[in-house]
Amino acid sequence: MRKEIALLTNPTSGKGKGGRVSDVVAPRLRDAGYAVRELQGRNADEASDLARACVADGVDTLVVIGGDGMIHLAVQVLAGTQTRLGVVPAGTGNDVARNLDLPRTDPLAATDVIIGGRERSIDLARIGHRYYVTVLAAGFDAVVNERANAMTWPKGQMRYNLATLAELRTFKPLPYVLEVDGVQHRFDAMMVAVGNGPSFGGGMRITDGALMDDGLLDVIAIDPMSRTELIRTFPKLRTGSHLGHPKVHRYTGRTITVAAPGIVAYADGERIAALPLTVEVAPNALKVLVP
Numbered sequence: 001m002r003k004e005i006a007l008l009t010n011p012t013s014g015k016g017k018g019g020r021v022s023d024v025v026a027p028r029l030r031d032a033g034y035a036v037r038e039l040q041g042r043n044a045d046e047a048s049d050l051a052r053a054c055v056a057d058g059v060d061t062l063v064v065i066g067g068d069g070m071i072h073l074a075v076q077v078l079a080g081t082q083t084r085l086g087v088v089p090a091g092t093g094n095d096v097a098r099n100l101d102l103p104r105t106d107p108l109a110a111t112d113v114i115i116g117g118r119e120r121s122i123d124l125a126r127i128g129h130r131y132y133v134t135v136l137a138a139g140f141d142a143v144v145n146e147r148a149n150a151m152t153w154p155k156g157q158m159r160y161n162l163a164t165l166a167e168l169r170t171f172k173p174l175p176y177v178l179e180v181d182g183v184q185h186r187f188d189a190m191m192v193a194v195g196n197g198p199s200f201g202g203g204m205r206i207t208d209g210a211l212m213d214d215g216l217l218d219v220i221a222i223d224p225m226s227r228t229e230l231i232r233t234f235p236k237l238r239t240g241s242h243l244g245h246p247k248v249h250r251y252t253g254r255t256i257t258v259a260a261p262g263i264v265a266y267a268d269g270e271r272i273a274a275l276p277l278t279v280e281v282a283p284n285a286l287k288v289l290v291p
Contacts, residue, residue: 003061005029005086005114006037006054008047008074010066021090021107022065028111029063044073051077059083061289063114067091072132072268075286079124079131084287086114093202093269095134099212100290114289121284122212125196125267127277131285132267135200135207138258138275139174139191139222140230143167145266168231173224174260177276180219180253190222190230194256194279198240200269208240215283216252223247254281 007029009022022038029036037059041047051074054062063086064074071087078085088110089097100122103109124131137145148163173188193200195207195218210218225233225247236242243250258265259276266272 003033004035004037004059005061005063006039006051006059007063007065008039008041008051008054008070010040010047010070010090021088024107025063025065025088025111028108029115032115034115047073048077055081055083061086061114063088065090068093068096068134068268069270071096072270075124075131075133078287079126079282079285082287084119084289086289088114093200095197095199095202096268098199098203099134099197100288102291113291116289116291118290120213120288120290122286122288123196123215124282124285125194125217126280126282126285127267127272130272131282132196132270132272133212133286134195134197134268136194136258136265136267136272136277136279137191137200138193138260138263138265138277139189140167140171141191141193141201141206142263142266143171145269145271146264149271168227174263176221177257177259178219178221178251179255179257180251181255185251187221188224190225191220192222192258192260193220194218194258195220196281201237204237205240206237206242208243213284215281216254217256217279217281219251219253219256221249221251223249255279 026036039050061084064070065088089104094104097104144163144167148160151159176189178185193206195210197212198208198210199205207218257278263275
């Protein structure tokens with residue numbers, strides 16, 4: 001009996017790239033001998049229901065064709081199950097794929113990773129009953145997300161660039177209460193990020209060095225900075241070199257509580273909830289296919 005793979009596609013991800021990628025991935029998997037169940041949800045709820053039905057049916061692997069948002073949706077269903085996650089990146093940021101060293105620009109190469117079948121168990125971060133894979137943004141970066149999501153123009157990355165410039169003019173440091181494994185820290189900061197993996201925002205390595213299978217969460221806090229200093233520091237997030245800055249502090253732990261006024265946190269690029277929030281590591285909660 002052939003193994004069954006389900007393909008869950010966001011046809012609108014990457015400006016329609018998801019639908020085009022699905023058209024080449026499905027034949028490749030069938031040629032490799034898999035029975036392929038193709039799924040497209042009309043909205044997030046329907047996509048979740050389709051994924052949940054696959055797990056209930058015992059489907060061996062659920063392949064997500066889309067970006068971090070679609071993966072975030074699938075993880076809510078797959079966490080703690082035996083169904084494996086495969087990823088064919090078709091989004092804008094693709095940080096989950098980046099953190100797992102998956103091919104991000106070649107759908108057929110990503111499909112061959114799935115066919116290869118090398119399985120890895122990774123941790124997830126859990127907030128109540130909700131999971132995330134990459135990083136929780138809980139400061140300046142979260143405020144930028146809120147502003148960008150309220151904008152109707154322009155589309156794509158430029159909207160976030162404009163939102164960043166707008167927030168730089170008015171953003172003030174926030175009073176944080178951070179608790180790491182029961183130890184409380186109080187400070188003012190520009191932002192706090194809680195990472196299960198090293199990057200967010202399309203390759204910004206805010207928690208560079210974070211491992212996805214060490215049973216720990218990595219926390220970065222950035223002290224108050226002038227507008228000029230913040231502008232100089234932000235490009236360093238692309239390489240992780242900001243970690244050498246004297247105003248950047250790192251903590252690690254298994255249970256993290258973050259509190260600050262007026263902040264709605266984001267994770268995997270998705271709106272989560274207002275602070276305060278408690279994040280716990282969920283060790284080995286997800287099975288993924290990797291190179």
